[in-house]
Amino acid sequence: xxxVRLSNLSKAFGETIAVDDVTMTIPNGALVxxxxxxxxxxxxxxxxxxxxxxxxxxxxxxxxRSVVDxxxxxxNVAMVFQQYxxxxxxxxxxxxxxxxxxxxxxxxxxxxxxxxxEIAEVLRISHKMNNKATELSGGEMQRVSIGRALVRExxxxxxxxxxxxxxxxLRSDLRIELxxxxxxxxxxxxxxxxxxxxxxxxxxxxxxLDHGRLVQFGTPREIYENPVNLYVAxxxxxxxxxxxxxxxxxxxxxxxxxxxxxxxHIQQGEGKGSMVKRIEHLGDQIRLHxxxxxxxxxxxxxxxxxxxxxxxxxxxxxNPLFFDASGVRIT
Amino acid sequence: xxxxxxDRVAKATPPSVASKIRGLSDRAIAWLxxxxxxxxxxxxxxxxxxxxxxxxxxxxxxxxxxxxxxYIGLRNYERILTDEDIWLTxxxxxHFLFWTIxxxxxxxxxxxxxxxRKFKGNDLWTTLIVLPMMLSPAVxxxxxxxxxxxxxxxxxxxxxxxxxxxxxxxxxxGDVTLAPWSIVIVDTWMWTPFVMLICLAGLRSIPDYIYxxxxxxxxxxxxxxxxxxxxMVLPFLMLAVLFRGIENFKMFDLVVQLTGGGPGSITxxxxxxLKREAFEKWRTGYASAYAIILFVTVxxxxxxxxxxxxxxxxx
Ligand SMILES: Nc1ncnc2c1ncn2[C@@H]1O[C@H](COP(=O)(O)OP(=O)(O)OP(=O)(O)O)[C@@H](O)[C@H]1O
Ligand SMILES: [Mg+2]
Numbered sequence: 128x129x130x131v132r133l134s135n136l137s138k139a140f141g142e143t144i145a146v147d148d149v150t151m152t153i154p155n156g157a158l159v160x161x162x163x164x165x166x167x168x169x170x171x172x173x174x175x176x177x178x179x180x181x182x183x184x185x186x187x188x189x190x191x192r193s194v195v196d197x198x199x200x201x202x203n204v205a206m207v208f209q210q211y212x213x214x215x216x217x218x219x220x221x222x223x224x225x226x227x228x229x230x231x232x233x234x235x236x237x238x239x240x241x242x243x244x245e246i247a248e249v250l251r252i253s254h255k256m257n258n259k260a261t262e263l264s265g266g267e268m269q270r271v272s273i274g275r276a277l278v279r280e281x282x283x284x285x286x287x288x289x290x291x292x293x294x295x296x297l298r299s300d301l302r303i304e305l306x307x308x309x310x311x312x313x314x315x316x317x318x319x320x321x322x323x324x325x326x327x328x329x330x331x332x333x334x335x336l337d338h339g340r341l342v343q344f345g346t347p348r349e350i351y352e353n354p355v356n357l358y359v360a361x362x363x364x365x366x367x368x369x370x371x372x373x374x375x376x377x378x379x380x381x382x383x384x385x386x387x388x389x390x391x392h393i394q395q396g397e398g399k400g401s402m403v404k405r406i407e408h409l410g411d412q413i414r415l416h417x418x419x420x421x422x423x424x425x426x427x428x429x430x431x432x433x434x435x436x437x438x439x440x441x442x443x444x445x446n447p448l449f450f451d452a453s454g455v456r457i458t
Numbered sequence: 459x460x461x462x463x464x465d466r467v468a469k470a471t472p473p474s475v476a477s478k479i480r481g482l483s484d485r486a487i488a489w490l491x492x493x494x495x496x497x498x499x500x501x502x503x504x505x506x507x508x509x510x511x512x513x514x515x516x517x518x519x520x521x522x523x524x525x526x527x528x529y530i531g532l533r534n535y536e537r538i539l540t541d542e543d544i545w546l547t548x549x550x551x552x553h554f555l556f557w558t559i560x561x562x563x564x565x566x567x568x569x570x571x572x573x574x575r576k577f578k579g580n581d582l583w584t585t586l587i588v589l590p591m592m593l594s595p596a597v598x599x600x601x602x603x604x605x606x607x608x609x610x611x612x613x614x615x616x617x618x619x620x621x622x623x624x625x626x627x628x629x630x631x632g633d634v635t636l637a638p639w640s641i642v643i644v645d646t647w648m649w650t651p652f653v654m655l656i657c658l659a660g661l662r663s664i665p666d667y668i669y670x671x672x673x674x675x676x677x678x679x680x681x682x683x684x685x686x687x688x689x690m691v692l693p694f695l696m697l698a699v700l701f702r703g704i705e706n707f708k709m710f711d712l713v714v715q716l717t718g719g720g721p722g723s724i725t726x727x728x729x730x731x732l733k734r735e736a737f738e739k740w741r742t743g744y745a746s747a748y749a750i751i752l753f754v755t756v757x758x759x760x761x762x763x764x765x766x767x768x769x770x771x772x773x
Contacts (some may be wrong), residue, residue, distance in 0.1 A: 178673075179670050179673065179674070199676075200673065203676065205674065206674045208667065208670075212670065212671040214668060214672075214686065215668070215690075216686075216689050225677070226675040226676065229677065229678075229681070230681070231676075275671075275675070279675075
């Protein structure tokens with residue numbers, strides 16, 4: 128396992144700039160999550176690290192050594208592809224064993240057998256070992272794809288939305304398993320996800336991408352509590368952060384143009400009156416859709432509140448985030 | 459209650475349709491539609507087959523239709539299976555089949571593999587390589603006899619250029635040991651492009667991402683070739699072999715043009731041999747038995763092969 132460092136990394140496909148001057152260090156043993164909307168360049172960064180794509184500029188180093196001239200095999204990275212990329216003509220067993228059966232490794236057959244069945248157990252695909260890779264459900268293919276990476280001992284694991292096709296229960300189980308495995312191995316892992324919970328609970332660091340640029344890099348709490356701009360603030364948080372004019376309430380600092388309110392920044396019971404438009408019951412919580420002077424505000428309420436559409440709720444901000452006219456964070 | 463397809467069609471037809479065409483029941487109408495096809499099938503396929511089987515037990519000669527025909531039991535079969543010459547013909551056919559398929563698969567796959575590496579102008583190369591296939595076998599046979607000419611033939615000249623052997627010292631068509639190879643060479647020249655095209659289709663059907671995954675899994679080029687390329691192209695390759703096998707088993711025109719079965723009967727393949735028996739010697743009963751034996755052989759081999767093909771495709 129090694130530290131992976133990207134310096135001023137850039138990649139364009141024709142007119143599209145997929146990765147734009149990204150500098151980032153993935154510390155040894157860290158689990159770094161990449162966040163960003165579709166097309167932000169997450170997959171491209173993984174492919175640049177793995178060597179499947181050559182950068183136009185900048186450098187990738189693994190364990191302190193530049194690897195831009197190395198082949199993927201020399202870089203010794205393991206990757207879970209977004210579209211699974213299983214070997215369609217092989218069984219699940221053979222797919223999982225494929226990386227271990229390299230003639231160079233000379234891994235004994237029983238060792239391969241043991242490792243493969245162990246990983247299959249963790250990923251709950253033991254009962255499908257003899258299926259062909261094409262005879263699996265999407266979620267099963269995805270788990271085989273994860274397994275094919277986990278049987279190895281690479282310099283870094285690259286995982287491109289590895290849990291995206293799984294049902295909620297399996298996803299939360301495997302999230303915990305993956306984190307456990309990563310910690311046990313002391314593995315370095317770069318992880319792409321759109322899932323808020325995965326990003327917040329698994330990662331040691333989060334990198335937020337916008338059109339190929341790395342906008343902010345920090346611990347999940349930093350990203351959540353101290354976003355550098357409105358864009359980053361909007362990437363984490365469910366329901367999404369509410370953006371209101373800064374002067375709606377008193378106390379805005381000089382130069383502030385917008386005010387960002389997460390549910391925990393909204394105190395109910397005092398302040399300006401707002402009308403309840405809609406109520407969503409999510410089971411463990413209730414989502415309130417409010418209108419405040421013509422602006423929509425979404426916040427949370429206790430599960431047992433007896434509010435109804437048409438009621439009025441008084442709200443006021445508590446330590447909100449302020450942004451200037453260009454969206455940059457002020458306080 | 460029977461449940462033939464016709465019954466099912468009749469049941470599925472709404473009563474209103476049937477009642478419009480009065481005087482005929484639904485079943486009768488259904489039969490009316492199917493009968494012409496059945497009749498055609500019987501006339502051109504089934505009847506000749508049964509008639510051939512029947513003739514194969516007789517000493518009938520088509521050039522003497524008025525002579526009395528005797529049923530001679532299995533005599534024809536006995537004579538064919540114990541005939542040395544027929545076994546030689548079979549051997550010549552097997553030799554021809556094996557080596558043409560061997561070379562065509564080997565060269566065809568290699569060419570396809572080379573063309574599939576994305577280089578500039580590979581479309582032009584594909585077109586050029588495919589050209590021989592588009593010619594008529596009769597034409598090909600004819601101009602290869604010129605190429606094989608010991609004195610003026612380009613083939614002999616080329617060989618002599620490469621090896622230094624005197625071009626007029628050997629005759630591809632006239633020589634007993636070389637003649638079988640002369641037809642193998644021409645058939646390979648003509649039909650390798652066909653095998654190449656099928657292999658190319660197979661290679662193009664392998665998505666890039668599989669190679670990317672293998673690259674990440676640290677498989678060498680060699681290992682990728684044997685564990686990914688070959689298994690995934692294999693069903694296509696086997697299909698090409700089946701096509702070529704069937705085609706070459708009934709090979710006739712090319713060889714007749716080139717060697718005419720000679721020298722002696724060295725290149726007399728079964729199809730040529732059969733034609734001689736049936737339409738030169740007019741031993742119709744004997745030839746019928748011969749045809750039946752060939753039919754059973756090909757049918758047996760083909761069904762074994764298709765089973766294997768299906769097994770490979772399932773994998
Ligand atoms: N091979 C390619 N050729 C041309 N353009 C490409 C190629 N690969 C990626 N791109 C472009 O680069 C940009 C970044 O793509 P990338 O796949 O990295 O996005 P992503 O962040 O992984 O998105 P998603 O969340 O949808 O997977 C996109 O605009 C995409 O269209
Ligand atoms: Mg992607």
